[in-house]
Each structure stands twice: as structure tokens, then as C-alpha cells.
Amino acid sequence: MTPEKDPQTSSTPGTKPGLGWLYIIFFGIFVWLWFFNRQPPVPEIAWNEFEKELLIPGRVSRLDVVNNLRVEVYLKKQEEKDPAAEDTQSLFEQSSPAGPDxxxxxxxxxxxxxxxxxAQEKNQLAEQVNVTYSRRENWGGEILSWILPLGLLILFWMFILRRFSSRMTGESSMTRFSQSKARVMEKGEESPITFKDVAGLEEAKEEIYELVNFLKAPDKYQRLGAKIPKGILLLGPPGTGKTLLAKAVAGEAGVPFFSLSGSEFIEMFVGVGAARVRDLFKKAKAKAPSIIFIDEIDTIGRARGGTSFFHESDERDSTLNQLLAELDGFGTNTGVIVLAATNRGDILDPALLRPGRFDRHIQLELPNLTERKAIFEVHMKPLKLGADVDSDLLAAQTPGFSGADIANICNEAALLAAHKEQEEINRDDFFNAIDRVVGGMEKRSKIITSEEKKRVAYHEAGHVTTSWFLKHAQPVQKVSIIPRGRSLGAAWYLPEEHQIITRSEFFDALCTMLGGRAAEDLFFEEVSSNAVDDLEKATKQAYNMIVFYGFSKELKNLSFYDSTGKMSQSLHKPYSEKTAEKIDEEVQSLINMAYEKTSEILTSHREQLEQLANELIQKETLQKEEISKILGEKKRI
Incomplete structure (x- = not known):
């Protein structure tokens, strides 16, 4: 057997020699130039001392004017042994006999x-001093002045390249730079997530489970001539579990799993994205059967040829073209399947969505009541719960929440219980966590005046009273005037779960939004900035009713909603200026109608509203039972 080499001592084939010899050569040249160009030290003398001690006594042999800037003094040789010279030289440093003194x-x-x-005429010197002129070039210093920075720059650049190349494990830097950055889960590695950890999404799991069965037993499908989809696209709002479902596939399939984000293909260098796509599919085919998962595929899969002024084309389009080529180039039995996820399916390129590439589209929706209960139970498993925690109640209190929202609520409840040093998490902790996720953390330290508190109480009482006496409005669960986040007060509603919303339901929701402004106008006879958030929501909903849903008297049965998403990239509206004026008029008319109806409700129930506001001022938070005692049973009008 051949003994194994120590990786610390063995040399890798093809490794470049060290740069130590280059440093030694460069340092030797520098030292040689410095010493060769170095002149012996010469003491400097002032003119007065020169005239008094050297010129007048006649000790100067000659003067050499160098470069018209420096005068070098040479003494007579016989004066070197003169005792008088010792007194003079004691004032200065000893000079070198080979050069000037x-x-x-x-x-x-x-x-x-x-x-x-x-000086010569004044002292009547008989012997005139010889003066010579010379020019000297400091070529060694000039060479050092340009070779030293250049050499340092070269050495630094070679050092950077060497460090960069050392990370390439023997490969060239450009080859490594164009390789895919996908994270690989090899066959046999256990994934911490399986389908058991994915609550809800039963239809989606059923569809995607065919993919797992094909990878585990492909002969079962191939003997009947069936072909597994080449690509599966997961579509849905944020937090609905697209990435979680893909991780579960990795845990169930038991094949190599390549995962990366769409943004990891894009770099500042042209052509890198396409090269990384080629490298990714090359590695996946080498380990087939395997799965490639591309998260946020809309980063590279946006529709090409858009009319947007800010359209970015070259690198993104070349990367998408290469991805399309790789998807289309799959053979029937290559065993490589592509999973992709996005919440912007409306902006993907049509060529990416056609059959033969992403054959199957799995739509993930926000969980319903039953699915929310299952999600709560999954996230509650590692928690230490109290006896009063009921998953059915929590699921009913969280309509419209995604799986990520529910996971956040469970974590927030645990944090709140730990902050209060409790032994277990009770129901109130979950309710407080829901309130924190929806409205933000309570800010009891926020300073508001008594007049502001009174206005906020009437404002929130206006919302509650309006919704209480409207037939299609959402039922109120709780109202509070404790500041949360950016709001000074809030009301919690429990919307009914249904897929279709009628015009009456939209209109009653619009009236509820305007209830706070109408209450301030009724009791204070002056409105404030407290309703800015309500007005923003009401304005957007009114425009949606007119522009998208066709709830208009003048523009009947017209909708300018663009399901493809292409219109959002355009600078032009899908309607004329004349139509835009009609839309503005319809929106204003709709808002006015809702405000008039809201004012009528609040005026007819003025005493109850005032009683509810006073109760809010005293208690700050009222539950549904306390509200019903003041407003009575919810009436239908």
C-alpha cells in the first residue's frame, strides 16, 4: 500500500512556486541602489563661519559649485595637520578625506x-580661491523614485492573485468564478424537513408527491410511457410555504438536491450568469437522478422585451436564454427535475411557463381555518403550553395569516412568556403575540395629552359603532386606544372566510374605514390628521372598486386589471385621460356616499357611541363582550 501523504506537507501538483525569491531580488536591488548612490556625510558650514575660519586664514584650496545650488569646500592638504585646524574642526563634524570637507x-x-x-577685497587676500562648476545627476534616486512604487504595485497585485488562486483548489480563477454556487445535499444525507413538517397544503403535497414517487421508482411510470414533468413551478403569496415544500421534497426524495436563489446567477461580469446555469445543469446531470431548486426565479425569469424605460436586458436575458435552452435540452430519461418558486408569477416570461419546460404549476394559497389549525399544531410541538391554549381558537383568530405569520406568532408568544418568567405559555400570551404581529408592540410610554386621548377614543368608537350596525361589515373582536407601532389606537375585526366579495361588502368596509373621521367631525366639529391611514385605505379600495371590479355606474362592466403584470412596467395607463376623469369622479362620488351613510349611522347612535368612547377612556381596551353590552346585539339594517 502506498502511504498517504500529509496534506499539510505534501505539495499539490501544479502549485506555483512561492514569491519569496522575488521579494529577495527586489530587496537586493533596492539595497544596492541605495548604497551605491549613497554619499559620505559632509558637515554643513554657515557663510560667516566659512569666511572667518576658512577663507580669511587661506585654508581653502578650491570651491566647487554643484548644480548652481550647493558649494563644496575643499581644504588645502597641508592644512589638515595644522594645529589651528584642530580648533576649527572641533566646531564641526570630521570630514571624509576623499570628498569635500x-x-x-x-x-x-x-x-x-x-x-x-x-570678502576677498575687504580682507585684501593675495591668493584668489579657485571656483569650479559641476553638474551631478542622482540617477540612482530617480530610478528608485519610479521603480519602487511600480515594484510595490506589482508585488501587491501578485499577492492578491496568489491569494485568490489559492482558494480555487487548483482551478483557474475565471473557471471557478463561472461555476454555480448551488448548495448540494448529496444522496444519503438526511434532511431535517419532511412532508410531516409541512402542515396544510394537502393538495400541493399530493401533486408534488408524484415527483418523489417517480424519483424513487421511475420504472413504474416509464413502463407505461409516462413522462415526469421537467419543471414544477410553485406559485403563491409570501410565507405560504413554497421554500418549505421544496425542502421537504429534498428530505423525501433521497436524491442529490441542488438549491440556490435566482439572484446567485447574476454578477457584474457579462456572461457569468449563463455560465453558471450551464455548470449547474452539468453537475445535476452528472448526479442524476437529481433535483434542482431555484428560489425567487423571477429574478432571472422576468418577461423579455418589456416596454419599461428601466428595463435591464443583456445579462438577465442571456441568463434566462441559457436556462430555457437547458430546460428544453433535457432528454426523457436524464432524471433531472427542476423546482422553482416565486410570488410574482405574473411577470415571468411566457417561454418559461410553456409545457415542456415548467409543465406543472402548483398554486399555494393562504391557509384556511383547518390548515391554520394544523400549522399551529406543528409549530406548537416544541413549545411548553398551558392547559388553556386551544389551537381551534387561535386558528379562528388568525384569518388571512400565512404559515410564516403563524410561526412568528408562536415564537412571539414564547418570547413574551419567557420575558414574564412564566413556566409555560398560556392563551393570553398567544393573543398578545397576535396583537403585536398585527399592530406592533404596545407603547404605553408614548406621551399623549388628555385631549388627544379623548379624540382617539371617539375615533376608534366611530369605527366600532359603524361596523356594528352595518349588515355586511366584519364583526369587531376588540378595540384599544393604547398606542401600537405608529397608530394611537386600533380595532380588531374577525373577517369571514369566503372567496367572493360582493359590492355591498366592499361598500360596508368602506364605511367602516370612514367611521373614525365621521365621529371626529360629529363630536369635535373639526377633523384631524388622525384619519390619514383610514383615508389612504379607503381611497385605494374605492379606486379598486371602480378600476378593477367594475363597480361603477358610468363605466359599467369595465375592468382595467392586468393579470399579466406587463402594464405595471409601462409608463402609460390602459385608459384615456377622459376615462381617468370619469374614474376620479366615480371614486369621489363613492367616497361621498359612504361618508354620508356613516354619518347617518353615527348620528342615530350618538349616545351609544359617546358611552363607548367614555368606556374606552377609562379602560383603554374593550373586548367584544363589553362592546355588546353598550351597543346591544349586532343589528342588521
Whole structure:
């Protein structure tokens, strides 16, 4: 047997030699240039000392003017042994016998000549000092001035490339950069999530379970000539369990599972996205049967050729084209299946959705009452619950909540119970968690005046009273004037679960939204900014009623809703300016009708509204039972 090599000591074939030799050469050149160009130290002397100690005594042999900036002083050799010289040199550093003895700097040659001439004439020196001129080039310093930065830049760049290449495990950096970043779950690895952990979604699980059965026993289908869908697209609102369902498939199928997000294909370099798509499918085919899961596929799957001014085309389109080519290029028995998820199915390219690519579309909806109960039970398993916690009651209190919302509620309830140092989680903790998720955390420290508190109480009482006496309005569960999030008060409703909403139900909901503003107008004879959120919601709903649902008297049976999503990318409206004016008029008329009906209800029940507001001021929060004691049984008018 061949002994195994220690990975720490063995050299990898093809590994580049170290850069140490290059550092040594560069350092040697630098030291050589520095020492070769280095001049021996020469003491500097001032002009007055030069004139008094050297020039007048006649000790100067010659003066050398270097580059018209520096004068080097050379002394007579016989003066070196003169005792008088010892006194002079004691004032300065000892000079080198091979070079000048002293130097001084000059401003200009003309001034130097004039000073020298005046000194010689003034002291009547018999011997004139010889003056020579020379020019010296510091070529070593100039070389260092440009070679040093360039060398440092080269060394730094080589260091970065070496560090980058060391992470490529022997492959080139560009090859590695174009590889897919998919996370792989190999065959035999256990996934922590299975179909048992996915509550609700029974129809979706039934559809996708065929995929698992095909991967486990493909002969069962192939002997009858059946072909498994090449692609399965999961569609649905955020939080409905698309990604969770894909993870469950990975846990049930028992085959290699490649998972990544659509944004991981896109980089700033052109062509990288298409290269990563090719690499992903190459790896998946090598390990077939396998599954590829692409989350948020709308990142690369948007419709091409859009008319939007801000349309981004090149890299995104090339990546989508490569994905389409890989999906279309599958053979019947390659055993590679693509799962994809998005909540924006309306903006996907039609070529991506046609049969032969994503053959099957699985629509995931928000869970109903039964499914919410099952989801609560799944997320409650690891929790320590009190005896009063009822999953049926919690499911009834959370209409319109997604699976992610329910998971968040269970976690918030556990956090609240732990904060209060309880031994178990009770029903009130869940109710408080629902309130926190819906309206935000209570802000009892928020300072509001008594007048503001009174206005908020009448405002919320107006909402409750309006909805209480409307036939199709949602029933009120609770009302509070404790500030939460950005709101100073809130009312909780329990909407009925149905798939079709009539015009009367839309209109009554519109009246309920305007109940707070109408109550302020009735009791204070002046409105405030407290209703800005209500007015925003009412305006949007009124426009939806006219533009989308065709609830208009002037524009009957017309809808400008665009299910394809292409119109949202356009700068133009699907109707003319004349039609837009009619829409504005219809919306204003609808709002006025709702406000008049709301005012009539509040006026006819003024005493009850005032009693409800006063009760709110005292207790701050009222439950449905307390509301019914003041307003009576819910009437239908």
C-alpha cells in the first residue's frame, strides 16, 4: 500500500512556486541602489563661519559649485595637520578625506560671486580661491523614485492573485468564478424537513408527491410511457410555504438536491450568469437522478422585451436564454427535475411557463381555518403550553395569516412568556403575540395629552359603532386606544372566510374605514390628521372598486386589471385621460356616499357611541363582550 501523504506537507501538483525569491531580488536591488548612490556625510558650514575660519586664514584650496545650488569646500592638504585646524574642526563634524570637507547652500550663483569677491577685497587676500562648476545627476534616486512604487504595485497585485488562486483548489480563477454556487445535499444525507413538517397544503403535497414517487421508482411510470414533468413551478403569496415544500421534497426524495436563489446567477461580469446555469445543469446531470431548486426565479425569469424605460436586458436575458435552452435540452430519461418558486408569477416570461419546460404549476394559497389549525399544531410541538391554549381558537383568530405569520406568532408568544418568567405559555400570551404581529408592540410610554386621548377614543368608537350596525361589515373582536407601532389606537375585526366579495361588502368596509373621521367631525366639529391611514385605505379600495371590479355606474362592466403584470412596467395607463376623469369622479362620488351613510349611522347612535368612547377612556381596551353590552346585539339594517 502506498502511504498517504500529509496534506499539510505534501505539495499539490501544479502549485506555483512561492514569491519569496522575488521579494529577495527586489530587496537586493533596492539595497544596492541605495548604497551605491549613497554619499559620505559632509558637515554643513554657515557663510560667516566659512569666511572667518576658512577663507580669511587661506585654508581653502578650491570651491566647487554643484548644480548652481550647493558649494563644496575643499581644504588645502597641508592644512589638515595644522594645529589651528584642530580648533576649527572641533566646531564641526570630521570630514571624509576623499570628498569635500564642508558645504553650504546658495540662493544664486551671482549673489555667491558677489559675496566672495567682497570678502576677498575687504580682507585684501593675495591668493584668489579657485571656483569650479559641476553638474551631478542622482540617477540612482530617480530610478528608485519610479521603480519602487511600480515594484510595490506589482508585488501587491501578485499577492492578491496568489491569494485568490489559492482558494480555487487548483482551478483557474475565471473557471471557478463561472461555476454555480448551488448548495448540494448529496444522496444519503438526511434532511431535517419532511412532508410531516409541512402542515396544510394537502393538495400541493399530493401533486408534488408524484415527483418523489417517480424519483424513487421511475420504472413504474416509464413502463407505461409516462413522462415526469421537467419543471414544477410553485406559485403563491409570501410565507405560504413554497421554500418549505421544496425542502421537504429534498428530505423525501433521497436524491442529490441542488438549491440556490435566482439572484446567485447574476454578477457584474457579462456572461457569468449563463455560465453558471450551464455548470449547474452539468453537475445535476452528472448526479442524476437529481433535483434542482431555484428560489425567487423571477429574478432571472422576468418577461423579455418589456416596454419599461428601466428595463435591464443583456445579462438577465442571456441568463434566462441559457436556462430555457437547458430546460428544453433535457432528454426523457436524464432524471433531472427542476423546482422553482416565486410570488410574482405574473411577470415571468411566457417561454418559461410553456409545457415542456415548467409543465406543472402548483398554486399555494393562504391557509384556511383547518390548515391554520394544523400549522399551529406543528409549530406548537416544541413549545411548553398551558392547559388553556386551544389551537381551534387561535386558528379562528388568525384569518388571512400565512404559515410564516403563524410561526412568528408562536415564537412571539414564547418570547413574551419567557420575558414574564412564566413556566409555560398560556392563551393570553398567544393573543398578545397576535396583537403585536398585527399592530406592533404596545407603547404605553408614548406621551399623549388628555385631549388627544379623548379624540382617539371617539375615533376608534366611530369605527366600532359603524361596523356594528352595518349588515355586511366584519364583526369587531376588540378595540384599544393604547398606542401600537405608529397608530394611537386600533380595532380588531374577525373577517369571514369566503372567496367572493360582493359590492355591498366592499361598500360596508368602506364605511367602516370612514367611521373614525365621521365621529371626529360629529363630536369635535373639526377633523384631524388622525384619519390619514383610514383615508389612504379607503381611497385605494374605492379606486379598486371602480378600476378593477367594475363597480361603477358610468363605466359599467369595465375592468382595467392586468393579470399579466406587463402594464405595471409601462409608463402609460390602459385608459384615456377622459376615462381617468370619469374614474376620479366615480371614486369621489363613492367616497361621498359612504361618508354620508356613516354619518347617518353615527348620528342615530350618538349616545351609544359617546358611552363607548367614555368606556374606552377609562379602560383603554374593550373586548367584544363589553362592546355588546353598550351597543346591544349586532343589528342588521
Amino acid at each position: 564642508y558645504f553650504f547652500n546658495i540662493g544664486s550663483v551671482e549673489v555667491f560671486h558677489e559675496q566672495l569677491q567682497q
